[in-house]
Amino acid sequence: MSSLQAVLDQIEKxxxxxxxxxxxxxxxxSISTDPAYASQCVxxxxxLVKDMQSFGVKAQRHDTPxxxxxxxxxxxxxxxxxxxxxxDVQPVDPLELWNNPPFEPLVETTASGDVIRARGxxxxxxxxxxxxxxxxxxxxxxxxxxxxxxxxFEGEEESGSPSLVPFLKxxxxxxxxxxxxxxxxxxxxxxxxxxxxxxxxLLGEELTITAADKDxxxxxxxxxxxxxxxxxxxxxAGLHDPNSRVTIPGFYDGVHPLPEQIATQWKGLGxxxxxxxxxxxxxxxxxxxxxxxxxxxxxxxTCEINGIVGGYTGEGFKTVLPSKASAKVSFRLVGDQxxxxxxxxxxxxxxxxxxxxxxxDYEDHGASPGTVLPLEDPAFEKSRMxxxxxxxxxxxxxxxxxxxxxxxxxxxYLGMDSLLVGFGLDDDQIHSPNEKxxxxxxxxxxxxxxxxxxxxxx
Amino acid sequence: MSSLQAVLDQIEKxxxxxxxxxxxxxxxxSISTDPAYASQCVxxxxxLVKDMQSFGVKAQRHDTPxxxxxxxxxxxxxxxxxxxxxxDVQPVDPLELWNNPPFEPLVETTASGDVIRARGxxxxxxxxxxxxxxxxxxxxxxxxxxxxxxxxFEGEEESGSPSLVPFLKxxxxxxxxxxxxxxxxxxxxxxxxxxxxxxxxLLGEELTITAADKDxxxxxxxxxxxxxxxxxxxxxAGLHDPNSRVTIPGFYDGVHPLPEQIATQWKGLGxxxxxxxxxxxxxxxxxxxxxxxxxxxxxxxTCEINGIVGGYTGEGFKTVLPSKASAKVSFRLVGDQxxxxxxxxxxxxxxxxxxxxxxxDYEDHGASPGTVLPLEDPAFEKSRMxxxxxxxxxxxxxxxxxxxxxxxxxxxYLGMDSLLVGFGLDDDQIHSPNEKxxxxxxxxxxxxxxxxxxxxxx
Numbered sequence: 056m057s058s059l060q061a062v063l064d065q066i067e068k069x070x071x072x073x074x075x076x077x078x079x080x081x082x083x084x085s086i087s088t089d090p091a092y093a094s095q096c097v098x099x100x101x102x103l104v105k106d107m108q109s110f111g112v113k114a115q116r117h118d119t120p121x122x123x124x125x126x127x128x129x130x131x132x133x134x135x136x137x138x139x140x141x142x143d144v145q146p147v148d149p150l151e152l153w154n155n156p157p158f159e160p161l162v163e164t165t166a167s168g169d170v171i172r173a174r175g176x177x178x179x180x181x182x183x184x185x186x187x188x189x190x191x192x193x194x195x196x197x198x199x200x201x202x203x204x205x206x207x208f209e210g211e212e213e214s215g216s217p218s219l220v221p222f223l224k225x226x227x228x229x230x231x232x233x234x235x236x237x238x239x240x241x242x243x244x245x246x247x248x249x250x251x252x253x254x255x256x257l258l259g260e261e262l263t264i265t266a267a268d269k270d271x272x273x274x275x276x277x278x279x280x281x282x283x284x285x286x287x288x289x290x291x292a293g294l295h296d297p298n299s300r301v302t303i304p305g306f307y308d309g310v311h312p313l314p315e316q317i318a319t320q321w322k323g324l325g326x327x328x329x330x331x332x333x334x335x336x337x338x339x340x341x342x343x344x345x346x347x348x349x350x351x352x353x354x355x356x357t358c359e360i361n362g363i364v365g366g367y368t369g370e371g372f373k374t375v376l377p378s379k380a381s382a383k384v385s386f387r388l389v390g391d392q393x394x395x396x397x398x399x400x401x402x403x404x405x406x407x408x409x410x411x412x413x414x415x416d417y418e419d420h421g422a423s424p425g426t427v428l429p430l431e432d433p434a435f436e437k438s439r440m441x442x443x444x445x446x447x448x449x450x451x452x453x454x455x456x457x458x459x460x461x462x463x464x465x466x467x468y469l470g471m472d473s474l475l476v477g478f479g480l481d482d483d484q485i486h487s488p489n490e491k492x493x494x495x496x497x498x499x500x501x502x503x504x505x506x507x508x509x510x511x512x513x
Numbered sequence: 514m515s516s517l518q519a520v521l522d523q524i525e526k527x528x529x530x531x532x533x534x535x536x537x538x539x540x541x542x543s544i545s546t547d548p549a550y551a552s553q554c555v556x557x558x559x560x561l562v563k564d565m566q567s568f569g570v571k572a573q574r575h576d577t578p579x580x581x582x583x584x585x586x587x588x589x590x591x592x593x594x595x596x597x598x599x600x601d602v603q604p605v606d607p608l609e610l611w612n613n614p615p616f617e618p619l620v621e622t623t624a625s626g627d628v629i630r631a632r633g634x635x636x637x638x639x640x641x642x643x644x645x646x647x648x649x650x651x652x653x654x655x656x657x658x659x660x661x662x663x664x665x666f667e668g669e670e671e672s673g674s675p676s677l678v679p680f681l682k683x684x685x686x687x688x689x690x691x692x693x694x695x696x697x698x699x700x701x702x703x704x705x706x707x708x709x710x711x712x713x714x715l716l717g718e719e720l721t722i723t724a725a726d727k728d729x730x731x732x733x734x735x736x737x738x739x740x741x742x743x744x745x746x747x748x749x750a751g752l753h754d755p756n757s758r759v760t761i762p763g764f765y766d767g768v769h770p771l772p773e774q775i776a777t778q779w780k781g782l783g784x785x786x787x788x789x790x791x792x793x794x795x796x797x798x799x800x801x802x803x804x805x806x807x808x809x810x811x812x813x814x815t816c817e818i819n820g821i822v823g824g825y826t827g828e829g830f831k832t833v834l835p836s837k838a839s840a841k842v843s844f845r846l847v848g849d850q851x852x853x854x855x856x857x858x859x860x861x862x863x864x865x866x867x868x869x870x871x872x873x874d875y876e877d878h879g880a881s882p883g884t885v886l887p888l889e890d891p892a893f894e895k896s897r898m899x900x901x902x903x904x905x906x907x908x909x910x911x912x913x914x915x916x917x918x919x920x921x922x923x924x925x926y927l928g929m930d931s932l933l934v935g936f937g938l939d940d941d942q943i944h945s946p947n948e949k950x951x952x953x954x955x956x957x958x959x960x961x962x963x964x965x966x967x968x969x970x971x
Contacts, residue, residue, distance in 0.1 A: 088829030146831060152727075214829045241733075255732065259830045268794035269610075270945040273817045274713065274915020275699075277845050278800035278809035279790060284818040284840075285753065292750035295743065332737060332870075336726035339869040342736035351736035359731045360742040361833050366820035367841065371546030371672045372717045372878040373604060374843055374916075375819050375944050382742075383825065385832055387735050411797040412790075420830040457732020458832075486730040486833050 058197060059509045065192040066501050073188045073501065074162075074171075074494075076106065080142075080180050081160040081173040087122055087143035088214040096122040096210045099142040103208055106187065110194040112206065117226075119218035122210030126229070129190070133202040133512040137232035137471070139461055140183025140239065141212035144175035145486045152488035162494060167245065167482075169494040178485035181492035182238040182477050183208065185500030189508060192501070201512040205232055209461075212239075215259065215421035216460060223468040234434050234511070235465045238504075240455055240477035243324070245493065248442040248450040248503065250435060251475035252428040253317075253353055256388035257458035258397055259420025262405060263381035264290075266413050271376040281412045283380040284365040290408045291382060294358050298344040301358045301386075303404050309391035313354045321349050324451065334482060353454025356425075357387040383420070387456065394422035423460035428472055434511055438474055441506035445499055476507065516655060517967045523650040524959050531646045531959065532620075532629075532952075534564065538600075538638050539618040539631040545580055545601035546672040554580040554668045557600040561666055564645065568652040570664065575684075577676035580668030584687070587648070591660040591970040595690035595929070597919055598641025598697065599670035602633035603944045610946035620952060625703065625940075627952040634950035636943035640696040640935050641666065643958030647966060650959070659970040663690060667919075670697075673717065673879035674918060681926040692892050692969070693923045696962075698913055698935035701782070703951065706900040706908040706961065708893060709933035710886040711775075711811055714846035715916035716855055717878025720863060721839035722748075724871050729834040739870050741838040742823040748866045749840060752816050756802040759816045759844075761862050767849035771812045779807050782909065792940055811912025814883075815845040841878070845914065852880035881918035887930055892969055896932055899964035903957055934965065 066073075085099035086092040100116045100123040107114035107127040114127035122143060147157040155161060160173035171181060193200055207230060209219055223230065243249040266281040296302055313321075328348035332338055342351030351357075365380025367373035384401075388394055398419070405415055428435070430452065442450035455475070462473045478496035479485065524531075543557035544550040558574045558581040565572035565585040572585035580601060605615040613619060618631035629639060651658055665688060667677055681688065701707040724739040754760050771779075786806035790796055800809030809815075823838025825831035842859075846852055856877070863873055886893075888910065900908035913933070920931045936954035937943065 088831065089827060146825070146827065148825075148827070149728075213831075257732075257832065259832075261830070266795065269942060270607075271793060272915065272944040273815070273819060273843060274715075274845065274913070275939065275943070276793070276810075277815045277817050277914060278813055279786065279798050279806045280793065280795055281797070281799040282817055284821050285749070288746040288749040288818065288821070289753075291743070291746040295747075328737065335729060335734070335738065337724065337738055337870045339739070340737050341739040341868070341870070348737045352734075355736055357731070357735045359735050359740055359832075359834060360746065360824065361731060361831060362824035362826045362835075363742050363746070363838065364822050364826040366818065367604070367606075368820045368822040369547060369604060369606070372719070372841055372843070373546065373671075373819060373944065374715065374717075374817075376817060377820075380821065383830055385731060385830070387732065410799070412795045412799070455732070456735060457730065481733065484727065485733070486831065487728040 059505060061196045062192050062505045063502055065196050066188065066505060069192060070498060077171065077181060077184050077497065078160045080184065081175055082158055084158050085143050085210060086146050087211050088146055093122065096143060100125050100208070100210055103142055107206060110191045114206070117222065119222060121218040124218065124222050125206070125208040126226070127206035129200045129204050131199045131201065131203050135203045135232040136511065137205045137207060137230060137235045138186050139207045139235055139237045140186065141179045141209050142183070143210040143213050144178065144180070145213050147174050147488070149488065154489055170491040171494055171497060172489065172491045174490050176490050176492035177479045177483040178490065179212065179239050181497055182479065182500070185478060185497060186236065186238050186504045188501040189504035192505060193508065201508045205230060219461070220464055220468065223464055227469060230469055232471060235471050235473040237459060237461060237473045237475050238477050239459055240475045241479035241481065242496070243451045243453055245480055246446060247448050248446045249453040250439055250450060251455040252430060252452045253454040254426045254462055255356070255456055255458055256392070256394060256424040256426070256463065257460065258386040258388060258394045258422040259383070260385070260398065260401060261381060261383045261418035261420060263379055263416045264413055265379045265416070267376070267378050270378050273374040273376045276376055280376055281410060282376050283413060284377060286410060286413050287363070287365065287380040287382060290405055291360055293408060299342055301356070303397070303400050305400050306356070306397060309393060310356055311390045313350060320452070324349070331481065349454065352456040354389055356389050356392055359385050361385050387458065389425040392425060394424055398422060421460070423458060423463045426462045426466070432472060434474055437510040438476060438507045441510040442476065442503055445503045445506050476503070478503070517963065519654045520650050520963045521960055523654050524646065524963060527650060528956060535629070535639060535642050535955065536618045538642065539633055540616055542616050543601050543668060544604050545669050546604055551580065554601060558583050558668055561600055565664060568649045572664065575680065577680060579676040582676065582680050583664070583666040584684070585664035587658045587662050589657045589659065589661050593661045593690040594969065595663045595665060595688055595693045596644050597665045597693055597695045598644065599637045599667050600641070601668040601671050602636065602638070603671050605632050605946070607946065612947055628949040629952055629955060630947065630949045632948050634948050635937045635941040636948065637670065637697050639950035639955055640937065640958070643936060643955060644694065644696050644962045646959040647962035650963060651966065659966045663688060677919070678922055678926065681922055685927060688927055690929060693929050693931040695917060695919060695931045695933050696935050697917055698933045699937035699939065700954070701909045701911055703938055704904060705906050706904045706934070707911040708897055708908060709913040710888060710910045711912040712884045712920055713814070713914055713916055714850070714852060714881045714883040714921065715918065716844040716846060716852045716880040717841070718843070718856065718859060719839060719841045719876035719878060721837055721874045722871055723837045725834070725836050728836050731832040731834045734834055738834055739868065740834050741871060742835060744868060744871050745821070745823065745838040745840060748863055749818055751866060757800055759814070761855070761858050763858050764814070764855060767851060768814055769848045771808060778910070782807070789939065807912070810914040812847055814847050814850055817843050819843050845916065847883040850883060852882055856880060879918070881916060881921045884920045884924070890930060892932055895968040896934060896965045899968040900934065900961055903961045903964050934961070936961070
């Protein structure tokens with residue numbers, strides 16, 4: 056029996072305990088964006104430390120001004136690898152749309168197979184545990200890991216990662232590796248694994264417009280007095296032209312046309328935009344005119360309003376002219392778009408459209424550029440083969456519409472590329488109510504990492 | 514001593530108990546728009562019944578599908594008058610902006626004199642109590658009221674008055690009078706009383722736009738998927754042209770030019786737009802171009818967004834593409850604008866601007882047309898003289914930017930005009946935190962009603 060086969064057998068044997076461990080982890084309400092859940096974030100970090108120690112990893116919690124970082128190290132001969140994941144999860148509102156409590160995980164049988172239902176099941180607790188379980192099995196069988204592996208987990212991925220860059224700078228020596236492994240992406244489809252080689256960056260902005268110094272009665276002031284909601288909607292509505300192109304000057308600087316060979320590969324994927332949209336009850340592409348769905352999602356930048364609030368929003372009606380109105384706006388970035396320049400140009404645009412008597416305040420919610428990974432590194436092709444063996448189906452190189460800022464940070468601060476392998480599916484509802492992770496993703500994900508580690512170690 | 518002078522003396526003598534009674538009334542949290550406060554609305558109705566009974570009024574509570582109505586009757590020789598007020602108050606959010614709890618009234622000494630600080634102090638509990646206290650004093654001195662007076666109080670004025678019209682229809686016989694007296698308006702300034710003879714109507718609409726059938730992750734769907742916040746802001750931003758005119762087709766049908774004589778009278782009022790706006794930290798008229806501040810406020814219709822919400826609005830950031838976004842929109846109406854036609858035209862406008870894959874739902878928050886009252890009725894001039902005597906300053910005929918739908922209902926269902934006399938001031942912050950009512954308004958308001966009743970009764 057090969058050393059790999061013994062590990063795969065051990066994974067099978069340990070299947071139920073692995074699920075139990077994941078459930079324990081999922082029960083911790085580690086919502087990072089809401090300060091009310093700070094102690095639960097610490098609990099999640101401690102849980103990881105203890106779990107890694109149980110199979111010989113030298114793990115420890117590092118407190119930060121925000122939520123803790125967790126590191127672990129397990130020395131062995133062979134490749135130097137750094138594994139990254141995040142233990143924090145998204146908020147759960149609107150809570151009333153969940154069919155069962157978000158932090159009480161369960162396995163549910165659905166038309167497309169068994170799923171693990173809970174906040175964080177896919178993003179990212181379930182995913183990161185696929186790697187940990189692979190390592191545990193390897194350690195159980197061989198008494199050590201197949202490579203020299205460093206673990207890094209953060210608890211602020213869903214809230215802009217404010218502590219991450221300082222931590223990377225401070226611990227650059229200990230975190231150095233040949234390649235980072237990141238498990239926070241998806242499969243191409245339920246049977247086709249994927250390696251993500253192109254990611255969009257993310258720029259987050261919050262703007263608050265103030266007109267009068269207090270809320271006013273629309274009967275006593277309506278007409279003469281400026282309404283900040285009207286100002287805000289006018290500014291936001293102007294961010295796109297009728298073809299859904301972003302109007303901010305210079306926005307498309309650094310956006311390159313898709314290379315012919317990538318465009319051809321993507322066309323060959325047989326992506327069905329109607330099915331993709333139909334899955335969420337939509338039917339028409341809403342992005343930039345004349346681009347395919349995959350291009351809109353993977354290779355084109357966007358501007359989205361992620362939240363807006365102003366005035367009276369409770370039950371009934373209140374004829375108020377509010378003093379303030381605010382919105383959260385994000386930009387997905389690609390190629391060589393410069394996040395800092397775009398933030399500046401966005402603010403200039405807002406300022407130029409701000410009428411008399413209004414002021415604007417901003418909150419910076421982080422910025423990371425887009426990323427393209429080096430397919431010429433042999434680790435990519437080795438991993439693609441390993442994944443293909445587990446899933447009995449060729450793995451594809453894909454783009455990713457989301458942002459994994461860590462990839463840019465690893466490049467910038469540790470000079471290291473990232474191999475992005477994950478087992479999420481499009482319908483995992485990772486930032487929505489009823490988040491799930493396919494049980495098959497979890498189980499074959501563990502086996503996939505065992506195979507990838509084997510391929511990279513040798 | 515004239516019968517009036519004895520009443521005025523009694524009012525002076527009873528000044529502190531009158532304030533104590535108002536405070537008791539103000540402590541009742543009768544927020545009508547929020548169902549959580551339904552029992553407090555009943556408490557406020559019961560309080561009024563008991564208070565009126567204490568000076569011989571045959572008062573009773575009438576339960577409705579919403580909050581109760583209260584009526585009272587006190588028969589006497591002379592004019593038949595109906596007094597109207599409302600015991601419900603606005604919500605108190607944002608609570609953190611109040612300097613003291615909204616339902617714990619106190620008298621505060623300010624640069625412009627003593628004020629009663631509490632939610633409802635001006636709108637409308639303090640105002641309606643000026644009339645009740647005048648009647649109480651008259652009854653104490655003379656054993657009866659100076660006219661045949663019916664009292665009518667509702668508890669749904671701040672939430673669209675759904676029970677009012679059915680109640681007026683059902684009790685038309687008992688409510689019949691020669692003239693309605695309504696105390697829910699303001700002074701021209703702190704020393705100049707006013708009778709409001711022109712009111713804007715109000716049309717309330719709430720629209721909710723739905724795109725996808727669930728909240729989406731902007732990394733996984735951003736670009737291809739429609740964003741309902743973007744759709745909503747685009748639709749709302751299109752409601753005004755750059756000159757602040759409303760763009761809805763037919764919106765200005767029925768809006769008449771201001772008659773020359775009224776325009777001249779308003780110009781003579783010496784209204785200082787810069788002071789009016791400066792009081793709330795604004796400086797530039799935001800309404801329709803080429804109209805004065807008073808015209809924008811009293812004689813021109815408006816469209817305002819009173820509330821907007823969609824996506825993630827908590828602390829931090831969430832890269833969500835929400836399923837829904839909604840807004841509360843109101844229109845102030847004047848002249849012969851038809852509220853029902855405007856609602857239809859608004860909905861047609863929204864429908865025409867709705868992109869593919871979006872649906873819209875509406876909630877109707879009531880509609881009332883604008884009103885112009887008949888100055889040729891001698892009661893108006895008698896009341897103007899009586900007010901002038903109390904304040905030692907001529908009372909003025911003014912417009913009112915707000916809506917008092919009851920005036921239209923009294924015309925339509927009881928065939929009765931309304932005399933609108935009130936003692937509010939522009940800085941009362943009636944729908945904002947820290948609402949107040951000038952102590953002078955309360956005390957001279959009571960005396961004013963004693964004089965007005967004396968003038969109308971004889």
